[in-house]
Amino acid sequence: MDDMNTCSNCSNTIEQSALFCNNCGFPENGTSQEKTKYHANKVMKKNKHFDADKKVKSARTTLYVIAGITLLTGFFYYAMEQDIALLVVNIVLSIIYGILGYWSSSKPLAALLSALLLFVTIIVINAIVDLTTIYQGIIMKIIVLSYLGKGLYSAKAAQDQMQAPVEE
């Protein structure tokens, strides 16, 4: 055991000659500059995770907004054309978006994946009925998709942060 050393960052046993810890990547035998860089990178990663929470929140807000718009559209068309089927569909959809939005605070991955794919499916169904609907509000659709997508890919980081003990 003479030629073994302990990593000062993660307490993993490493060879004395090793420049880096093979568990956490800490430059055990590196210069102090390299060590500082390692810690700086770690802080940056943490900030990225901080950002993740914000992205999930934006996605949640987006879902509530879609829920509202869907509901209003339903009533609008009902007032215009007395189409009860469309009204029921829009109310159901609006409720689903609302539930998914609420669920995204405890299970962001599941809720945002479901919401994103539901949103795409609705666009596709509308396009089958009338192809021109694809272009209607296309900028808004892209914005919604990008918010939901960003939230979805940040879901893991956000969840890790939720479960991690609060550090002072």
Place this chain on the structure above:
Amino acid sequence: MYKCPACNSIYEEKTNFCAACGAGLAKSDDDLFAGHITKSIVFYLVFIAYIVIYYVIYLNTETSLTNEIILEGIFALIILVFCALEYKKILSLFKLPKLPWYIILLCLCFPIFSSIIVHISMAEVNLLLLDVETENLYLPYQEFSNSKIWAILFVAIVPGIFEELGFRGYLFSQLLNITSARVTILVTAFLFAIMHFSLISIVWIFPFGVLLGYLRNKYNTLLLGMFIHFLHNLLVLSYDILSYENDIDITSFL
């Protein structure tokens, strides 16, 4: 033996970082997570794209047996390509574990129950909300020779096998890597419900998907789900055949 791609140092075992140059050797959890998410999204989008193409061809051309065979063949092929990417996992799901008697009873009785519910409720809902008669499932096939065999193949067997392979096989395994079994069951059931393109049907397809997902997770097999899915579709189809050929409505027996 593993080799560091940055400095060519050689290691006996897998490690997170290269001890000589500090390069990261293991894929981080975040990368793996993003990979599984992307795979799930791609699977669903390909599935949807296929359904759209099917609808467009179905609406714009005369129904013909050749068309139908080609389209169903492409569907099976798409699913098999996805499953080939995870063939080890999917193959391990083709086993029949020892089942308690009540699960066997459930597999036999649940499709009878669900198919009757669907048969009645679809007719009611379509009439009430859309003011249309429900389309008879058997109708597109009745002009072919051996029409019943084709109808059973395309309505009961193909969806039973390949939808299960796709949703309870491929998609389920992807999501199980990144979230809990309970959440996986709910999400696959939800996606399974909305890909049927009928928001009203969510009411019964979602619980149906939850049951199939539960059995898939509890007994680690796809066979139960395939059987229930097949039997359900077969029964719904047979009610339509009965009403088409003999003008018998099964609801009149209830």
